[in-house]
Amino acid sequence: MIQIDGRLYDHAYFDETSRRIAAQIGLAENDSGHYAVCFSETTQWLSLFFAIRKAGASVLPIHPGTPYAAARKLAITANCDRLFYNSLTAEVLETRQDAKGPGRLLHMSSGTTGAAKCIARPWAEIEREVESYVATFREPEGMTPVIACPTTHSYGLICGILVALKRGQVPVIVETANPKYLLKVLRETERPLLYSSPAILHTLSRLLPEGEKLHAAMTSGTLLPDPWFVQIRARSEHLFQQYGCSESGCIAINPDMRAAGDMGFVLPHLAAETGTGPDDTGEIVVRSDGGTAIHTRDLGYRRADGMLVFVSRMDDMINVSGLNVYPGDVEDAVMAMPGITDAVAFRRSDRFAGDRVALLYSANQPVAPQDIRAWCSRHLASHQLPMEMIQVAEVPRQANGKISRREVAARHAAGEFAGPEAGVAS
Numbered sequence: 292m293i294q295i296d297g298r299l300y301d302h303a304y305f306d307e308t309s310r311r312i313a314a315q316i317g318l319a320e321n322d323s324g325h326y327a328v329c330f331s332e333t334t335q336w337l338s339l340f341f342a343i344r345k346a347g348a349s350v351l352p353i354h355p356g357t358p359y360a361a362a363r364k365l366a367i368t369a370n371c372d373r374l375f376y377n378s379l380t381a382e383v384l385e386t387r388q389d390a391k392g393p394g395r396l397l398h399m400s401s402g403t404t405g406a407a408k409c410i411a412r413p414w415a416e417i418e419r420e421v422e423s424y425v426a427t428f429r430e431p432e433g434m435t436p437v438i439a440c441p442t443t444h445s446y447g448l449i450c451g452i453l454v455a456l457k458r459g460q461v462p463v464i465v466e467t468a469n470p471k472y473l474l475k476v477l478r479e480t481e482r483p484l485l486y487s488s489p490a491i492l493h494t495l496s497r498l499l500p501e502g503e504k505l506h507a508a509m510t511s512g513t514l515l516p517d518p519w520f521v522q523i524r525a526r527s528e529h530l531f532q533q534y535g536c537s538e539s540g541c542i543a544i545n546p547d548m549r550a551a552g553d554m555g556f557v558l559p560h561l562a563a564e565t566g567t568g569p570d571d572t573g574e575i576v577v578r579s580d581g582g583t584a585i586h587t588r589d590l591g592y593r594r595a596d597g598m599l600v601f602v603s604r605m606d607d608m609i610n611v612s613g614l615n616v617y618p619g620d621v622e623d624a625v626m627a628m629p630g631i632t633d634a635v636a637f638r639r640s641d642r643f644a645g646d647r648v649a650l651l652y653s654a655n656q657p658v659a660p661q662d663i664r665a666w667c668s669r670h671l672a673s674h675q676l677p678m679e680m681i682q683v684a685e686v687p688r689q690a691n692g693k694i695s696r697r698e699v700a701a702r703h704a705a706g707e708f709a710g711p712e713a714g715v716a717s
Contacts, residue, residue, distance in 0.1 A: 293452070294463045295333050308334075309342035315379055322348035325386065325397070327366030327374045329353035333442060333466055337452075339375060344394075344414060351397035351409075352443035369397050369409040398445055400537040410537040416579070417449060420540040423560040424450065425457050430529065430546045432458065434484040434507055439465045439473050439491060446511050450533065450541055451486045470494045482506055484529075488692030493519045496526040504528050510548075511535070513693040514601060516634070517623040520551040534599065538585045539577050543599045554591070554599045563599060566592035572602050607696045609638045609646045611674040616648055618696060621677065624670040625663060630654045633686040637696040637703070639679060650677035651699065651708060653686050681708045 292301045312318075326343055328350055330336035336355070343350040351369045353362050359376055366374040366384055373381035395411040438451035442464060455462035463483070465476050474495060477483045484507040485492070492508055499505070507529035515523065524530050534554035535541040542563065545555030557563045560580065566573035572592050577585040590602040602617065609616040621636035632653045639649040652663065660680035667676050687702070688694055702708065 292461045293337070293456075294461055296464070296466050299461075300334060305338055305341055308338040309345065312339055312379060313342040313346060316342075316375075316381065318342055318346040318348065320346060322346040322394075324373065325349040325351070325369070325371040326381075327351040327353055327362065327369065327371040327384075329355060329357055329362045329374070329376050331355045331377055333464060337442065339379075340448075344396075347394040347414070349395045349397055349411070351399075352448065354441055354443050365399060369399065371397075396445075398537055412538075412540065417453070417540070419560050419579075420449065420558075421453050421457050423558045424454050424541055424544070427556075427558055428531075428544045428546060430531070431484050431507070434460075434482045435480050436460060436462045437465060437473075437477060437480055437483045437485045438462055439468075439485060439487040445535075445537070445540060447486060450509075450511075470498055474498060477505065484509065484531075486511075489513055489515050489519060489523075490688060490692045492523050496523045499526050507531065509533060514619055515551040516619070516626050517551055518626045520548075524548065534601065536577070536585065536587050536589075539579070542575075542577055542587075545598070552601045554601050556597050557599060563593070565599070566590075568592050568594075569600075569602075574605060575599070575601075604696075607637075609636075609648055611646050611648065613645075614674045616646075616675050618648075621648055621650065621667075621671065621675055624667055624675075625650065625652055625677075627670070628658075628663065628666045630656060630658055631663075635686050635694050635696065635699055636677065637700045639700070639703070641678075647678040648675065649679040649681075649700075649703065651681050651683050651686055651703075653683055658682060683708055 292299055326348060328336060328339050340350060340352065351366060351371055353365055362376055363374055370386045371384055372386055373383055375381050393413055395413050396417055398410045400408050400410055436451055436455040438447050440447040442448050442452060452462050463476065463480060465473055470491065477485060485505060486509045489510050489512065492510055495505065505527045508527050509531045511533045530548040532545040532548045532555055533541050534543045539561065541558060542561055543555035543557045545553050562578045563575055565575045569592065572590045575587045575589045575591045577587060588605045590605055591600050593599055603619060607618050609618065618636035622634045625631055625634040632655060634650060634652040636648055636650050639647045641647040663680050664676065687699060
């Protein structure tokens with residue numbers, strides 16, 4: 292069974308609906324089609340997903356808020372045969388038949404390090420991930436998964452829905468982003484485990500009245516800034532973290548989060564290579580049994596107890612006069628300043644130093660850049676200090692809560708954040 296916005300849908304419902312849809316759209320056993328699906332109704336999307344997976348075909352889930360033109364472009368990029376856009380009458384697309392393969396779950400990478408690309412993962416690999424996740428991560432047994440994130444993303448679809456069904460649990464899907472409604476659902480749910488974005492967890496931790504805590508929460512997708520982590524940890528009975536990438540799915544899970552950078556223990560169906568300690572960091576490289584190496588472009592290391600620790604995105608690192616600056620260190624320092632609500636540090640080219648640190652920040656009220664600089668000078672080394680600081684109404688984040696520093700830098704270079712309302716010092 293699956294609960295969607297308060298209504299229960301049992302196994303028979305999805306079985307019958309999936310059979311009807313398969314007959315209507317001509318899905319056959321061992322179907323080799325590649326289908327892009329974008330539905331605003333979660334029940335319709337999931338029914339079509341289950342039908343396509345059962346037929347052994349390939350499916351590209353597309354976020355329900357995606358406009359038609361953008362959805363069509365994604366479908367063509369992923370080499371899909373047909374696009375189902377809020378209708379079971381498909382649009383037929385021209386594709387390269389030589390690029391076809393066995394049935395897979397298709398996803399577009401986040402594009403945080405460049406142009407998004409299509410990732411194709413066989414259904415057998417997805418099943419292996421789910422089995423490894425369930426066998427290893429035992430703490431949520433007896434909890435109720437509450438999925439307040441897109442079910443078209445692997446986080447909500449695989450780790451939320453498919454893992455819950457494998458455990459015999461009833462996942463509760465909340466389609467609205469209204470935090471007050473989400474709190475209501477959590478209060479009405481027995482031992483809820485919330486799957487959501489870091490931004491939503493931070494908002495809920497601030498909304499909770501004194502003395503009330505979230506029963507359990509999972510964070511994923513982006514490193515929690517230290518001030519956010521401290522607040523969320525204090526307002527959660529159980530706080531979990533999972534780490535992964537588009538190519539491999541979930542890589543590691545932390546069953547008892549005590550530090551923002553502690554990603555977790557690597558799942559047994561995977562092997563990870565990286566640095567050996569804080570002074571010997573290295574790229575996190577992942578392999579499955581007999582599989583090719585997946586280069587995550589993340590810097591990290593393994594502690595003696597096996598914990599995988601994240602340090603920074605390799606592409607985000609800023610080189611100031613030969614000295615490395617990790618953006619997360621700058622952001623943590625800035626966000627510890629009273630009144631600051633969010634921040635993102637990014638690279639700006641400098642003809643003398645090579646790179647300089649630039650900063651976007653949001654706050655409860657106007658905060659002068661010189662005050663930010665004075666604060667940072669007490670908490671950061673001179674090469675870490677932001678040379679340009681711009682206050683914005685809201686720091687731009689992607690739908691999954693991630694920040695693309697490459698995108699922020701490009702928008703900054705285009706002058707997007709230099710309006711009359713922005714506070715700038717350079």
